[in-house]
Amino acid sequence: MVTILNYINGKLVGPNSGNYLENVNPAIGKVFSQLPDSDEKDVQLAVDAAQAAYNDWSAMAVEKRQAILLKIADLIDRDLTELALAESEDQGKPVKLAIAVDIPRASANIRFFATGIQHFASEAHITGNEAVNYTTRTPIGIAGCISPWNLPLYLFTWKIAPALAAGCTVVAKPSELTPLTAYLFSKLCIEAGLPKGVLNIVHGLGPKVGQAIVEHPQIPAISFTGGTVTGKRIAATAAPMFKKLSLELGGKNPNIIFADCNWEQALSTSVLSSFSNQGEICLCGSRIFVERPVYDRFVSEFTNRVKSLTVGDPLDEKVKIGAVNSEAHMNKVLSYIILAQEEGGKIECGGERITVEGRCANGYFIAPTVITGLPYDCRTNQEEIFGPVVTIMPFDTEEEVLQYANSTTYGLSATLWTENLTRTHRVAAQLKSGIVWVNCWLFRDLRTPFGGMKQSGVGREGGWEAMRFFTETKNVCIKL
Ligand SMILES: NC(=O)c1ccc[n+]([C@@H]2O[C@H](COP(=O)([O-])OP(=O)(O)OC[C@H]3O[C@@H](n4cnc5c(N)ncnc54)[C@H](O)[C@@H]3O)[C@@H](O)[C@H]2O)c1
Ligand SMILES: O=C/C=C/C=C(\O)C(=O)O
DSSP: OEEOOEEETTEEEOOTTOOEEEEEETTTTEEEEEEEOOOHHHHHHHHHHHHHHHHHHHHSOHHHHHHHHHHHHHHHHHTHHHHHHHHHHHHOOOHHHIIIIIHHHHHHHHHHHHHHGGGOOOEEEEETTTEEEEEEEEEOSEEEEEOOSSSHHHHHHHHHHHHHHHTOEEEEEOOTTSOHHHHHHHHHHHHHTOOTTSEEEOOSOIIIIIHHHHHOTTOOEEEEESOHHHHHHHHHHHGGGTOEEEEEOOOOOEEEEOTTSOHHHHHHHHHHHHHGGGGOSTTOOOEEEEEHHHHHHHHHHHHHHHHTSOBSOTTSTTOSBOOOSOHHHHHHHHHHHHHHHHTTOEEEEOOSEEOOSGGGTTSOEEOOEEEESOOTTSGGGTSOOOSSEEEEEEESOHHHHHHHHTTSSEESEEEEEOSOHHHHHHHHHHOOSSEEEESOSSOOOTTSOBOOEETTEESOBSHHHHHHHTEEEEEEEEEO
16 A cells, blocks of 8 residues: 655655545545645644745746756656556546546646746836836745645646746645645655755645645745635635635536537537546536527437446546546535436436446446436536536527526636637627637646636636746836
């Protein structure tokens, strides 16, 4: 059994308490590793190390900082298969998906910010003949980075890469449900020669380790991705301390299909946007709205394709849907399927736990589930389920679908399928979400602002937005 360790001051160490938590492989339903049950004493050691490393790292020539980060990215690529297997074992996702998406995106995140720092320039404003203003952006200090379980290394690196590139030192906490790849990553940091204390990874429970990071007075910036309820709690702690906060939270994203869409692309991409990673992506389009003339055809063809998705052992190349992340999460998703039926929904396919033959017999598998017949404002259509469950509803007019789409407390992303250019602009402008995909889904350019409106978050990640978040701004005005 693997024993995961904290990474503090350049060393792999056990927790101060000596206690460990069990980590379950969700496809097997069995404990396969243990992780430190760290507490505020471990967080303090991490902060001390980050503080000691800060002056050298923040003052290091960007070329040197970049070279170390690029080395880490190369090591991720070297260990692609090992990391993908670990991610699949820990998270439940098909290993094929981890090889194609999660792990390549982790090295891409690091390369993107490592090279970006070379182009992160100061601005100057010349005020007529009277003054010159210049704006400096210097690293903000020790950054606290807290990430979730659905895309573990992908989202962990998406936070720490801009922080490290900007010159911050970091205290980070991956999810206690998926700590393995962050642990393997810490070994790669040591191998790449990252100076001690620059990145510190403290494993353990959210309310203990996460809370200690958020509360720590020496950590001025918190970058958090996770659930909206946790985000609220973090904001309640951090706001009175006047910390800078970036919150990437939940979603209940609409996927809007007009009759004039490219049918095949809309259909096949909607299967992906509904069920990729078992529907455990904050960007999944969990509410599909279809224009009435093509509604029946869409329900029938979509359901047929969903029925053909293979659910099972994440190590099997043919498998498209692996295990959901934990037993508790499986029960939560199943309880929403029961709620949907109580609310009058019709299960077109799926709707239940699946038992897989062989080594995965006790794993947490749910058949991809398609539900029709629900009103837009019922709980099933308003609350985030975060699993392999979608609803499909008809609409008649643009006005009506915009009302449905914008009706939730969330506003992360929306997808739009139409070949009509003017309608594209009109509808995109009125959707209340931070990200709108037109005729595509999860097509990423890392330079673009990424984040949500309403209860989907505060602030934006990506490109210069992230670099600005991890830096403190100062304007110097010189009178001529
Ligand atoms: N907007 C985005 O970019 C994005 C991306 C991925 C996931 N998500 C959201 O994340 C959720 C699923 O992830 P999850 O269940 O891991 O979320 P979560 O909020 O339960 O946990 C996220 C992280 O926060 C930690 N945490 C828990 N309590 C804490 C506290 N009091 N203080 C500090 N840290 C604490 C957890 O240990 C974990 O590391 C979904 O709602 C999903 O939509 C959002
Ligand atoms: O589950 C949430 C997915 C988040 C994705 C990103 O942050 C990204 O693609 O940069």
